[in-house]
Amino acid sequence: MNDMTPERDARVANLKGMGCSRKRVEDARFTQGKGNYVDDISLPGMLTGDFVRSPYAHARIKSINTEAAMALEGVVAVLTAQDLAPLSLHWMPTLAGDKQMVLADGKVLFQGQEVAFVVAKDRYIAADAIELVEVEYEELPVIVDPIKSLQSDVVLREDLDPKAPGAHGPRKHHNHIFTWEVGDEAGTNAVIDDADVVAEASMYYHRTHPCPLEPCGCVASMDKVNGKLTLWGTFQAPHVVRTVASLLSGIEEHNIRVVSPDIGGGFGNKVGVYPGYVCSIVASIVTGVPVKWVEDRMDNLMTTAFARDYWMTGKISATKEGKITGLHCHVTADHGAFDACADPTKFPAGFMNICTGSYDIPIAYLGVDGVYTNKAPGGVSYRCSFRVTEAVYFIERMIEVLAIEMDMDPAELRRINFIKKEQFPYQSALGWEYDSGDYHTAWDKALKAVDYDGLRKEQAERVEAFKRGETRTLMGIGLSFFTEIVGAGPVKNCDILGMGMFDSCEIRIHPTGSAIARLGTISQGQGHATTFAQILASEIGIPADSITIEEGDTDTAPYGLGTYGSRSTPVAGAATAMAGRKIRAKAQMIAAYLLEVHDDDVEFDVDRFVVKGAPERFKTMGEIAYAAYNQAIPGIEPGLEAVSYYDPPNMTYPFGAYVCVMDIDVDTGVTDIRRFYALDDCGTRINPMVIEGQIHGGLTEALAVALGQEIAYDEMGNVKTGTLMDFFLPTAWEVPNYETDHTVTPSPHHPIGAKGVGESPHVGGVPCFSNAVQDAFRPFGNRHTNMPHDHWRIWQTANALGLHH
Amino acid sequence: MIPAAFEYHRPADIRGALSILVEHGDDARVLAGGHSLIPMMKLRMADVPHLIDLQDISSLKGITIEGGRITIGAMTTQHELITNDALHAAAPLLREAALQIADPQVRYMGTIGGNVANGDPGNDMPGLMQCLDATFTLEGPNGTRTVQARDFYEAAYTTDRDDAEILTHISLDATTAGYAYEKQKRKIGDYATAACAVLITKENGVVTSASVAMTNLSDVPVFSEAAAEALIGGTCDTAAVKAAVAAALADIDPTEDNRGPVKFKMHVAGVIIARAIERAWSRA
Numbered sequence A: 001m002n003d004m005t006p007e008r009d010a011r012v013a014n015l016k017g018m019g020c021s022r023k024r025v026e027d028a029r030f031t032q033g034k035g036n037y038v039d040d041i042s043l044p045g046m047l048t049g050d051f052v053r054s055p056y057a058h059a060r061i062k063s064i065n066t067e068a069a070m071a072l073e074g075v076v077a078v079l080t081a082q083d084l085a086p087l088s089l090h091w092m093p094t095l096a097g098d099k100q101m102v103l104a105d106g107k108v109l110f111q112g113q114e115v116a117f118v119v120a121k122d123r124y125i126a127a128d129a130i131e132l133v134e135v136e137y138e139e140l141p142v143i144v145d146p147i148k149s150l151q152s153d154v155v156l157r158e159d160l161d162p163k164a165p166g167a168h169g170p171r172k173h174h175n176h177i178f179t180w181e182v183g184d185e186a187g188t189n190a191v192i193d194d195a196d197v198v199a200e201a202s203m204y205y206h207r208t209h210p211c212p213l214e215p216c217g218c219v220a221s222m223d224k225v226n227g228k229l230t231l232w233g234t235f236q237a238p239h240v241v242r243t244v245a246s247l248l249s250g251i252e253e254h255n256i257r258v259v260s261p262d263i264g265g266g267f268g269n270k271v272g273v274y275p276g277y278v279c280s281i282v283a284s285i286v287t288g289v290p291v292k293w294v295e296d297r298m299d300n301l302m303t304t305a306f307a308r309d310y311w312m313t314g315k316i317s318a319t320k321e322g323k324i325t326g327l328h329c330h331v332t333a334d335h336g337a338f339d340a341c342a343d344p345t346k347f348p349a350g351f352m353n354i355c356t357g358s359y360d361i362p363i364a365y366l367g368v369d370g371v372y373t374n375k376a377p378g379g380v381s382y383r384c385s386f387r388v389t390e391a392v393y394f395i396e397r398m399i400e401v402l403a404i405e406m407d408m409d410p411a412e413l414r415r416i417n418f419i420k421k422e423q424f425p426y427q428s429a430l431g432w433e434y435d436s437g438d439y440h441t442a443w444d445k446a447l448k449a450v451d452y453d454g455l456r457k458e459q460a461e462r463v464e465a466f467k468r469g470e471t472r473t474l475m476g477i478g479l480s481f482f483t484e485i486v487g488a489g490p491v492k493n494c495d496i497l498g499m500g501m502f503d504s505c506e507i508r509i510h511p512t513g514s515a516i517a518r519l520g521t522i523s524q525g526q527g528h529a530t531t532f533a534q535i536l537a538s539e540i541g542i543p544a545d546s547i548t549i550e551e552g553d554t555d556t557a558p559y560g561l562g563t564y565g566s567r568s569t570p571v572a573g574a575a576t577a578m579a580g581r582k583i584r585a586k587a588q589m590i591a592a593y594l595l596e597v598h599d600d601d602v603e604f605d606v607d608r609f610v611v612k613g614a615p616e617r618f619k620t621m622g623e624i625a626y627a628a629y630n631q632a633i634p635g636i637e638p639g640l641e642a643v644s645y646y647d648p649p650n651m652t653y654p655f656g657a658y659v660c661v662m663d664i665d666v667d668t669g670v671t672d673i674r675r676f677y678a679l680d681d682c683g684t685r686i687n688p689m690v691i692e693g694q695i696h697g698g699l700t701e702a703l704a705v706a707l708g709q710e711i712a713y714d715e716m717g718n719v720k721t722g723t724l725m726d727f728f729l730p731t732a733w734e735v736p737n738y739e740t741d742h743t744v745t746p747s748p749h750h751p752i753g754a755k756g757v758g759e760s761p762h763v764g765g766v767p768c769f770s771n772a773v774q775d776a777f778r779p780f781g782n783r784h785t786n787m788p789h790d791h792w793r794i795w796q797t798a799n800a801l802g803l804h805h
Numbered sequence B: 001m002i003p004a005a006f007e008y009h010r011p012a013d014i015r016g017a018l019s020i021l022v023e024h025g026d027d028a029r030v031l032a033g034g035h036s037l038i039p040m041m042k043l044r045m046a047d048v049p050h051l052i053d054l055q056d057i058s059s060l061k062g063i064t065i066e067g068g069r070i071t072i073g074a075m076t077t078q079h080e081l082i083t084n085d086a087l088h089a090a091a092p093l094l095r096e097a098a099l100q101i102a103d104p105q106v107r108y109m110g111t112i113g114g115n116v117a118n119g120d121p122g123n124d125m126p127g128l129m130q131c132l133d134a135t136f137t138l139e140g141p142n143g144t145r146t147v148q149a150r151d152f153y154e155a156a157y158t159t160d161r162d163d164a165e166i167l168t169h170i171s172l173d174a175t176t177a178g179y180a181y182e183k184q185k186r187k188i189g190d191y192a193t194a195a196c197a198v199l200i201t202k203e204n205g206v207v208t209s210a211s212v213a214m215t216n217l218s219d220v221p222v223f224s225e226a227a228a229e230a231l232i233g234g235t236c237d238t239a240a241v242k243a244a245v246a247a248a249l250a251d252i253d254p255t256e257d258n259r260g261p262v263k264f265k266m267h268v269a270g271v272i273i274a275r276a277i278e279r280a281w282s283r284a
């Protein structure tokens, strides 16, 4: 049979399956303002809840007087820790094995902490009532520096026994949370001590925030008649929320329905369980009517999960020729007031142990100390998979510092050390098995695309011109080569609150040949309704336009662990393909029956089963679907449905090569990104246009973080960047034109070879932008300066290097 | 981010607005474009029990240019300043500066009157008006008076305007001088790290008059007479620019904020002032 006939091409095109830049089906409603977000939900009698928040970062609560607030017309309730205590809900467990106050219990530990929950007829009354709640505080000493915290006599967490081990082993100090070690420290130190060359660096990866456009929120509705609790919310993992809600409240899980409606971006911020959810549920139970709670921007930036805040020190050793021999990394991790990091249980520092990067490093060690401070809790993966952003930033800076130490070109240093194509699957020194890669090809393609040698020449000329006083602008060439680790993850070592990190898909084919598929994930802008339909279209031969993808309603969707860490395609995407294959297997039997041949004598061809060697004899998937519902087929149950729960055998390891060219005004610190080239390899490409959109978004968030986006605190623990005036959220104005490119190295263990791409650009982009800034100052002696590279910090670098006179 | 409750008034003329202002005294404030006042109310940093919306008062709107004198109604939006070609021909500095204020959405709403009356050192129009030597006309219960932009600002959020007065319009001379508004900001929609407005007239190759004013480098806009003097009579050569910058820097007093420490701001201010002078000179 001729596979290349125009007729067959037309059938393939009609499916809009994998590889096609199908337009996003979600966008029709989003661009017309027809989305349905949590704040769009309005139920009869619904009340609004809002928080009285602490103005102090560390203080004892002497008293709370709610009388005046309760007296305000329209106020229904004011909840404090005292009210929640009888239900044991004044504290709640965190995802990281710690516990967290729902409402301040005796003291507050960070500015903005939830102190009381006001429930009122509308949000305006609630806002007025908040002002009327009188809280008497006694200020306590504030610690905002994790390194000082470990030396301080001030006990932040009085609720914890300082001698007792925490969830991740022994604690060294009353403000210490855990030590996590991976690799061979003695061996690594021995290698480093004996090495030809050693480069060292200390770097601070500043605290920032995912800042989705839509903040967090929920509507809780307890129906006292049927005993059912419905919770709509901005949840990146609705099923996990249901399980947690059941465990906390004692309501049986079948009586809880959690719904994630449209979500306006998550980026990790919406993974955690927040006091607002608990208080809304309690308030709905108490009042018997629905209660809505939605954060405002300041609440979001100041209190719901931050990202990063890692103090990292590294040593990297190499031979005279530049072959890396060992890597040592230590992190002091600032987790804030409670350890509410969102990581798989066994990984208290996430996948930070991917910090050997894309390089063949024979021996390595990673140690992480988690520490309490008077800052908001969180520590989520902001557009990345569990601390991989920190890991990649670390190694991509260490490579640059080593290149400086060796007076080598950093592109060449990378090339010498890349894991070679033939080494995959590759066992890393810190315990991962990289599934597939072809780094040299990607690197060469990237360097050629930007004319790397030409750029270096231009840069050298610029430096000379600068020295002659002819220009005040320097040029930086930022390089980064990253390997992501996504698709958490194998149930044997990945779980969240004990729930294995599989994911799921359930498919129903309707009699007339269209279908609905439900998944355990939830799109927050990634376009799942578009791309998962494409996977299925290719797998089962039903046009993507005839397939509805539904997520986010725990009453209908199969159990899944949600969407974050680029896990949807690697895990739920795999489940989708596997469920599709079950459909196809049954369809094959039906087709064989209809065609009156043996099962093995038919084969799948785009949108039909054909009799082998007789392509004119076929049954389309539409015909097969109909038959599944209207014919009694011996030995085959009616209907055409399938479900798959996919436990991934391994993570997937997307990679990429990025280059940034930046001009920097030495006198003002102003940066101008002249060029940004991004080559991504995410394995099989499901929808190139969606990939491109993800790359653009991730790079933009990378630019933000590298060049200015931070959650900064003063010494008193006051948040200095609580609004978008000071918290940098780039607009079209600040964003350069991105050039995207790709190679394709499929994952060998994923059913369709796809690896996940939503977060790669963020992971690879941050070091690339940062390296560009740092590279500009390399000729003048710069080794490392910390992000964010905003104007004044760049100016400070130039100033410290004596470039102002 | 929800303001306290307030009464909303929408008078049709100045007299009506003034009477409400007088009646409620401290409890009343006028609302122009709302893009400074409403955020302050939402943050509950401003408590305004009586809000008097000026948008129905047509006498506060519009731009007229007669006999070399420009008159701009207080309720003219920044967007209107940018798109008015006659205004651009008469005083091109205005468009150049207005384009560097906030973003288009804010400029559709924000007014010149609100910008100059607000008294926020971050606002760009006050320094600009000082550079242009504009005159503000204020109308109060006891009549109308004028005050020069250069005399109007007393401290952050404190101006010469009496609480019961409304700024009705701004007038200034048309100018053919070389001009520049140079502003460094962290991002679109940001207030200045440092900004400087410069006008320079050149005759026979030398500077005959100059005007230099700065934004967000003190608790009030700073008009630097000394900087102008350093330029007059010269050719804006390196030494003159340096002298003018030194004079201007002596007049400012920036404070540390998230944009950076004082040392940085002083340095950047020097760079921005020099660039503004050089650009204005190149257009003179």
Ligand SMILES: Cc1cc2nc3c(=O)[nH]c(=O)nc-3n(C[C@H](O)[C@H](O)[C@H](O)COP(=O)(O)OP(=O)(O)OC[C@H]3O[C@@H](n4cnc5c(N)ncnc54)[C@H](O)[C@@H]3O)c2cc1C
Residues within 6 Å of the ligand: B029, B030, B031, B032, B033, B034, B035, B036, B037, B038, B039, B054, B074, B075, B100, B101, B102, B103, B106, B109, B110, B111, B112, B113, B114, B115, B117, B118, B122, B123, B124, B125, B165, B166, B167, B168, B189, B190, B191, B192
């Ligand atoms: C995101 C954002 C970015 C911004 N960036 C900049 C920027 O870069 N540069 C800049 O200059 N501004 C900036 N602004 C402020 C903006 O330009 C405001 O519009 C302007 O400061 C105030 O004008 P308004 O018409 O909105 O006044 P309003 O906010 O309505 O009023 C401001 C104050 O002036 C008083 N007032 C207004 N009109 C009169 C009048 N006729 N008589 C007496 N008193 C009056 C009010 O009572 C109030 O106290 C920004 C605003 C936002 C929201």
